[in-house]
Amino acid sequence: MWLTAPNLTSRHGFSTRHGGFSSAPFHSLNFDPRADHPETVQKNRTFALEQLGYTLEQVCTLEQIHGTKVLEARTEEQVGDGLFSSEAGQILAIGTADCYPILLEDAEAGIVAAVHAGWRGTLGKIAAHAVEKMLERGAKLERIQAAIGPGISGQNYEVSLELGQQFLESGFPDSVVAQAGFEQNPHLDLLEANRFVLLETGVLEENIWASGRCSLEPDFFSYRRDGGKTGRMWAVIGL
Numbered sequence: 459m460w461l462t463a464p465n466l467t468s469r470h471g472f473s474t475r476h477g478g479f480s481s482a483p484f485h486s487l488n489f490d491p492r493a494d495h496p497e498t499v500q501k502n503r504t505f506a507l508e509q510l511g512y513t514l515e516q517v518c519t520l521e522q523i524h525g526t527k528v529l530e531a532r533t534e535e536q537v538g539d540g541l542f543s544s545e546a547g548q549i550l551a552i553g554t555a556d557c558y559p560i561l562l563e564d565a566e567a568g569i570v571a572a573v574h575a576g577w578r579g580t581l582g583k584i585a586a587h588a589v590e591k592m593l594e595r596g597a598k599l600e601r602i603q604a605a606i607g608p609g610i611s612g613q614n615y616e617v618s619l620e621l622g623q624q625f626l627e628s629g630f631p632d633s634v635v636a637q638a639g640f641e642q643n644p645h646l647d648l649l650e651a652n653r654f655v656l657l658e659t660g661v662l663e664e665n666i667w668a669s670g671r672c673s674l675e676p677d678f679f680s681y682r683r684d685g686g687k688t689g690r691m692w693a694v695i696g697l
Contacts, residue, residue, distance in 0.1 A: 459487060459509055463605030465667045467565045469510050470695035472607035472669065474677045478502040480689065488679070488689030489553060503692075507549070512696060516549040522574050524557075526582035528591050539579050542571035542591045549696035555679040558609035558648055559693030560585050560656075564597035570695045575609075577621065580651045581628060586659040599660040607693050608671035608678050612636060612647030615682075619643060630654060 460471030478487030491499040518531035528540030541550040550572035557576035571588040622635040622644035679689040
């Protein structure tokens with residue numbers, strides 16, 4: 459049901475698609491009510507959060523828009539793609555189905571963040587924005603731990619030549635855009651792109667953990683694999 463990162467001390471998790479109550483094609487642990495039955499999604503959320511020792515009333519969520527805005531967590535839903543909090547009892551939740559979830563923590567400063575990084579958010583360096591918000595609240599770069607959950611792998615993420623070029627022109631290394639400059643479409647490695655953003659921001663390499671799991675694997679929901687008709691995973695973290 460939940461994957462966890464060895465470098466985070468706060469209770470957290472990256473969900474799989476297993477262990478819930480939704481029917482196909484959203485089977486079974488779907489957190490998104492837009493096409494599924496809302497009461498079933500509510501049951502999924504409640505049950506899954508209980509496994510981490512959390513309640514649904516603690517969760518702060520976003521209407522995600524594939525942007526770069528990182529907001530201080532509130533109980534009411536906000537519009538953006540990242541949350542940060544230094545308040546005990548608040549649970550930050552990010553939804554994904556190919557995009558990368560990134561969880562951040564400075565345990566000593568008592569601050570956490572959660573980020574939704576698709577290609578737009580990655581290109582706009584949303585992870586760096588989240589780190590900046592943490593630093594403003596007393597976090598230290600050398601203490602920040604980062605965990606990158608499952609997302610679409612570079613091997614499976616074919617993009618246009620134009621998009622690949624955008625990443626190169628924005629200063630991302632060639633390794634992030636495989637086959638750039640050839641006639642065939644490049645493949646974009648969002649995992650390595652986000653790792654690059656974190657390192658560029660000053661997060662220590664030894665403090666960055668990645669699951670290495672691809673969302674096209676059967677254990678996860680994938681918007682691309684399932685033609686848009688799919689569920690959503692959650693990544694959650696709280697103090």
